[in-house]
Amino acid sequence: MKKVLFVATVVKKHINVFHLPYLKWFKENGYETHVCARNDFDDPDELSIPFCDKYYDLPFERSPLKTKNINIYKQLKKIIKSNSYDLIHCHTPMGGVLTRLAAKSSRKNGTKVLYTAHGFHFFKGAPLRNWLLYYPIEKWLSKHTDCLITINREDYQTVKSKLKTVNINMVNGVGIDCSKFIPQTSETKVKIRREYGYSEQDFILIYAGELSYRKHQDLLIKAVSHLSNKIPNIKLLLIGEGDLLAQYKQQVTDLGLKEKVKFLGFRKDVSNLMLIADVSVSSSRQEGLPVNVMEAMATGLPLVVTDCRGNRDLVIDGENGFVVGIDDVDNFALSVEKLFFSDNTRYLFGRASLNMVETYSLSKVIEEMKGIYSKYI
Structure with a gap:
């Protein structure tokens, strides 16, 4: 069976909020679905990820300076190698960085790696340190990304003009459920x-x-x-x-x-x-x-x-x-x-x-x- 992996920093406030429709779609199309993210439920025993066949609890740290992320990288690399995924879709800054690093070897064996940028840390008006730190990292990682997806015009234009080694797409965000959010009367x-x-x-x-x-x-x-x-x-x-x-x-x-x-x-x-x-x-x-x-x-x-x-x-x-x-x-x-x-x-x-x-x-x-x-x- 083909396998797909979704990676983000946390479950409750990211995977379950934004990505369940896509996990569902992959399941309906015959894929085994896996998720790597930190269990951020107030009560860890209440963890639930619909449409997920296998879950790996990885305690991602949001700061790139945290040494715990080194262990996360090693675990990710092991998970990716052992599962031979057909496609990996990573999200959130640290999820995107560590996953693309961990998947470098697997891409040589055919695994496709997609990264959705939910808003780069380098942007018009951002502090200079953001450009000095985050932009070079993303520029280098773009070489190890099969498709980079942006969700706003500014990021799309930045990627298009500065990161020329990657396939670029823009989508209109994560989508809003217009059956749930209805016009006010x-x-x-x-x-x-x-x-x-x-x-x-x-x-x-x-x-x-x-x-x-x-x-x-x-x-x-x-x-x-x-x-x-x-x-x-x-x-x-x-x-x-x-x-x-x-x-x-x-x-x-x-x-x-x-x-x-x-x-x-x-x-x-x-x-x-x-x-x-x-x-x-x-x-x-x-x-x-x-x-x-x-x-x-x-x-x-x-x-x-x-x-x-x-x-x-x-x-x-x-x-x-x-x-x-x-x-x-x-x-x-x-x-x-x-x-x-x-x-x-x-x-x-x-x-x-x-x-x-x-x-x-x-x-x-x-x-x-x-x-x-x-x-x-």
């Missing part, structure tokens, strides 16, 4: 708000993302502080976990915003929470192609986002949202204020989001990926 919005304890008068902003420096939630908290007098019923719902939770909670306390900023943690009901929101926001410093923004678009929400890679692919300033500078608190707050005072602008931006999101639907992305896979299997 006023009736549904009111009904679900009651269930969650919010009133019709609340003006709700929503952001789903890891609580981190990269996601930059402190910008949103500052913006809410700026707006608290002009929009007394403003609420900011922050979905997600992360290393900066305590710092952001302290910021909220210091600004007296405990009743306005809610930390919701990891949630399985994001689609319902989107339905109660008025505006979707994103404060990221960098993105690949943000799923949270696509989910908001599929719900028909207007957007206010920072001007970073990935956000720019999805939000056209003045068409389906506002795009503001990464550290521009004043303009972020002003953009939210404009939407608060204009029902018509919110409506027009929301309609535009719905019209644009079909391009990023899961069904279309699956077809794009099938076309890529078919070239290598």
Whole structure:
């Protein structure tokens, strides 16, 4: 039986979120499916990976400087050699680096290696150290990659111009399930708000993302502080976990915003929470192609986002949202204020989001990926 291996840093927050449709497709086409990733379930015994025949728990470290990754590389090399995979698809920075290193010999025996870059660490505006460290590594690894897949225009152009030794494809992200994230109606919005304890008068902003420096939630908290007098019923719902939770909670306390900023943690009901929101926001410093923004678009929400890679692919300033500078608190707050005072602008931006999101639907992305896979299997 033919075999395929998927590799990423973690299971719960990556493999199970983004790759189950592709594991399913390979199973349906007669492949034995394997996964290498770290078990990041709160209770390790709850681990479950649908459509996976064999799982290897490899404790990847996200930092390239961690010596534990040397052992991961050795284990990966052994796993790849013993299984003679037909195709390996690796994801996440460390998953991509270690897998392509470990698969060098196997490629000589016919194994095809694909890597999806969910957002390079080198990008326009990135620190110089990122270009000095990550770009040379990716340039060298591209020689050991059969196909490099990007998910936004900036990364695609970078690869096309600078990494000329690799086959390049661009797909529209990981795909958004438009049967799960459905257009908001006023009736549904009111009904679900009651269930969650919010009133019709609340003006709700929503952001789903890891609580981190990269996601930059402190910008949103500052913006809410700026707006608290002009929009007394403003609420900011922050979905997600992360290393900066305590710092952001302290910021909220210091600004007296405990009743306005809610930390919701990891949630399985994001689609319902989107339905109660008025505006979707994103404060990221960098993105690949943000799923949270696509989910908001599929719900028909207007957007206010920072001007970073990935956000720019999805939000056209003045068409389906506002795009503001990464550290521009004043303009972020002003953009939210404009939407608060204009029902018509919110409506027009929301309609535009719905019209644009079909391009990023899961069904279309699956077809794009099938076309890529078919070239290598």
